[in-house]
Amino acid sequence: MLAWMNWTLPVAIFFAVIAAILLVMTVYEVVSPCSERKGFLPIATTRGDRLFIGLLTSAYIHLAWLGLTELSLYIALAVSVIWLAVLLRWG
Amino acid sequence: MNKIADNRAWWLVLPVFILVAFSALIPLMTVVNYSVQDIFGPGSAYFVGTEWFEEVLGSDRLQDSLGRQFLFSGAVLAIQIPLGIGIALMMPTTGKRASLCLILLAIPLLIPWNVVGTIWQIFGRGDIGLFGWGLNQLGMDYNYTSSTVDAWLTVLLMDVWHWTPLVALLCYSGLRAIPEAFYQAAEIDRASNWAIFRYIQLPRLKSVLVIAVLLRFMDSFMIYTEPFVLTGGGPGSSTTFLSQTLTTMAIGQFDIGRAAAFSLIYFLIVLLVSWLFFTAITHLDRQK
Numbered sequence: 001m002l003a004w005m006n007w008t009l010p011v012a013i014f015f016a017v018i019a020a021i022l023l024v025m026t027v028y029e030v031v032s033p034c035s036e037r038k039g040f041l042p043i044a045t046t047r048g049d050r051l052f053i054g055l056l057t058s059a060y061i062h063l064a065w066l067g068l069t070e071l072s073l074y075i076a077l078a079v080s081v082i083w084l085a086v087l088l089r090w091g
Numbered sequence: 092m093n094k095i096a097d098n099r100a101w102w103l104v105l106p107v108f109i110l111v112a113f114s115a116l117i118p119l120m121t122v123v124n125y126s127v128q129d130i131f132g133p134g135s136a137y138f139v140g141t142e143w144f145e146e147v148l149g150s151d152r153l154q155d156s157l158g159r160q161f162l163f164s165g166a167v168l169a170i171q172i173p174l175g176i177g178i179a180l181m182m183p184t185t186g187k188r189a190s191l192c193l194i195l196l197a198i199p200l201l202i203p204w205n206v207v208g209t210i211w212q213i214f215g216r217g218d219i220g221l222f223g224w225g226l227n228q229l230g231m232d233y234n235y236t237s238s239t240v241d242a243w244l245t246v247l248l249m250d251v252w253h254w255t256p257l258v259a260l261l262c263y264s265g266l267r268a269i270p271e272a273f274y275q276a277a278e279i280d281r282a283s284n285w286a287i288f289r290y291i292q293l294p295r296l297k298s299v300l301v302i303a304v305l306l307r308f309m310d311s312f313m314i315y316t317e318p319f320v321l322t323g324g325g326p327g328s329s330t331t332f333l334s335q336t337l338t339t340m341a342i343g344q345f346d347i348g349r350a351a352a353f354s355l356i357y358f359l360i361v362l363l364v365s366w367l368f369f370t371a372i373t374h375l376d377r378q379k
Contacts, residue, residue, distance in 0.1 A: 005120060008127055008128060010140075011124045015120060056362065063148065066141055066148055067148035
């Protein structure tokens with residue numbers, strides 16, 4: 001049934017990680033609901049907002065990395081993970 | 092207050108969730124899969140990693156059509172928003188003339204995209220089209236099939252004709268929502284027309300305008316049919332916008348991997364812009 005989707009392992013891992021993040025965030029939200037607050041971002045955000053902003057900017061970090069440098073994409077991944085953590089904590 | 096937290100209503104969202112999963116998520120996942128492979132046909136796909144992304148990001152074709160796309164959307168907004176406000180301000184407020192104006196304005200909105208393209212393709216022709224023939228008779232060397240400037244002008248004019256009414260109608264409804272007391276207060280203060288516009292009408296139109304800008308940006312950013320019918324993207328590739336480049340790549344050349352990478356980048360741009368607008372709208376609402 002899924003043959004037409006041409007699944008590859010890296011993409012499967014990518015979506016599994018996204019799904020896992022969403023699952024963890026949902027459980028976290030149920031256990032301790034968050035309230036909107038103002039961090040270093042110019043707008044007040046909830047945890048989910050910050051996750052979305054983090055994921056979107058991470059995508060752009062990866063694209064910029066691919067387009068502008070010849071370095072390994074794993075460095076971009078590391079940068080993105082750190083950025084996501086910083087954003088979720090202090091954003 | 093003794094409210095019981097009962098969130099079972101969320102289960103009612105399940106059908107929508109399943110629908111979205113099949114209409115959006117699964118196709119999106121498929122596109123991501125395609126974007127990292129070189130696909131020759133069913134059963135013969137080779138993993139190529141991020142090669143397509145690198146190629147697409149570095150290609151002049153994407154960068155050029157992206158540049159054209161932003162220029163086009165920018166021009167569309169710069170013309171249609173002020174023009175739409177202007178038309179809305181000039182429209183009669185009551186009576187039969189108001190209804191007549193509304194109907195006349197709405198006509199272009201009802202015409203299908205490819206018909207709009209065809210109308211303007213004929214309208215702009217030098218031999219049988221009123222617009223093209225008229226300009227040529229006036230001594231202007233107008234030909235949208237050979238001159239880049241003329242092609243751009245025609246595409247822009249067509250979009251202005253087709254979509255400015257939408258902006259005007261939105262602004263008109265926004266203007267009608269301003270209570271009469273505001274104008275009475277302005278009259279007592281002997282405010283000039285400009286002051287009324289600047290301090291009463293424009294601020295009150297803010298939320299309507301954000302929606303108008305969002306709609307016009309998204310629509311113009313994804314424009315395909317009208318320029319495709321009118322100029323076919325030419326002369327050369329001077330009016331080939333993003334979606335046409337993408338379609339040529341995916342269907343014309345059957346270059347699925349590259350087209351998938353291209354469409355993901357396109358999607359990310361649209362996602363970012365929509366999010367920015369969405370944030371702007373929600374924050375405007377919150378300030379009230």
